[in-house]
Amino acid sequence: MQEARYTLDDLLTLMQVLRDPQQGCPWDVAQHWDSIVPHTIEEAHEVADAIERRAFDELPGELGDLLFQIVYYAQFGREEGRFDFHDIVHVLTAKMITRHPHVFPDGHLGSRRQGVAAVDVDTSAVGQRWEARKVNERDSRAATSHLDDIPLALPALSRASKLSSRASRAGFDWPDHRGALDKIREELAELEVEIEAGHQENMNAELGDLLFAVVNLARHLEVDPEQALRGTGQRFERRFRHVEDAVRESGHPIEHTDLDTLECHWQEAKRIERGQ
Structure with missing residues (x-):
């Protein structure tokens, strides 16, 4: 017999209980908009890390942790009478339909493009329309600069x-x-x-x-400069660990090893990566 699985509604109920002043968790009750932001950024990075490591067995948990951050904000909005999770879903869905007229030509979720396969759609034109619609959305919010709405919290x-x-x-x-x-x-x-x-x-x-x-x-x-630098960081880590291992085998602390020897081991690590 298959075990019953929790649903999105169960997750929303869980958050409501955690935030309940009488029966909830003291830590969760004490949280607010600003206190959760660092956790949100951290969880997003952990999702990216799991993907880069191809740790797909970890990914459901990491994605769940990220989703939990959204549920948090939805609960804050619900408590203050601003919005709830269903408003988030509605706004997102409506926005994505509007930004994909090449998929939903009649502007609603039930409409479909006819006669042209996705692989035959001009991706450059799609990208241009996407950016144009984002510009229109910024204009509708009385934006004063092309640089409006770029988050300060981004890396x-x-x-x-x-x-x-x-x-x-x-x-x-x-x-x-x-x-x-x-x-x-x-x-x-x-x-x-x-x-x-x-x-x-x-x-x-x-x-x-x-x-x-x-x-x-x-x-x-x-x-992508962020991905390029992350890749360099990973290569540096692999090579430096190789240097550490090589020096350790010689019986000398790395701090007391001369730079020429360290460089020799570093170049060896690069040759190993290239399969030479």
């Missing part, structure tokens, strides 16, 4: 990429990647000047400018 590289993309769509951009490369060289030279001068505050600003210029280059090369 810095992701936010820089979005800022750069929005500015580009407004016409503030180089014709091709060569302009971005020249900007990187310019910013690097300015950073070197500040390093020589020893101006810590200026070094901080110039290093930020250099990183932003690199993000611009990534956009021109159609590379």
